Amino acid sequence: MPIKLENVGIAVVDLDATIAFFTDLGLTVLGRDAVSGEWADTAVGLDGNHAKIAMLQTPDGNGRLELFEYIHPAAIATNPTLPNEIGMHRVAFSVDDLDEALEIAARHGCYPLRGVATYEDVYKLTYVRGPSGIIVMLAQELKQS
Incomplete structure (x- = not known):
């Protein structure tokens, strides 16, 4: 199927x-x-x-x-999801420029949960707390020269 x-x-x-x-x-x-x-x-x-x-x-x-x-019916407010909670977790996007994406997020009052990390020299990434508490992962692929 x-x-x-x-x-x-x-x-x-x-x-x-x-x-x-x-x-x-x-x-x-x-x-x-x-x-x-x-x-x-x-x-x-x-x-x-x-x-x-x-x-x-x-x-x-x-x-x-x-x-x-x-x-x-009226929306039900809940505590923002934590990264280790069961259920819908996050939405992830690849971006060309993580710094630019973070500047855009900041203009909306949205900031990384902790900071920016590098995963095995493959991705620079972070989790941002977006509108309505949505966790948004932003990842920039690191280019090998």
Whole structure:
């Protein structure tokens, strides 16, 4: 059976602020909508489901994020995920320039959890706490000369 990853869905507190963060990093908005009705209740498993949504795509066309801001039922605040917690962990992106990506993240008030690390002279990377507490991994491949 063929299978293909379509997108990663993330519930957020502020859809516009989260879109601004990811578009500044280079993703593009494919579309925005509001969803509700019986089909949405059935698909998601929430009665009265009503959310504003946006689909974003990476420049290479291979990665997509679907962001939702719940109108009803009300979003439930939780503590930000820790790197060692079970469940949805992080979303990861490769970038051409990690320093530039970190400058963009900082303009949105988003900073590394600890710092920047180098993995076996292959990647320079960090985890950033993004909007709505999302952990975003940014990694720059190190070029061999």
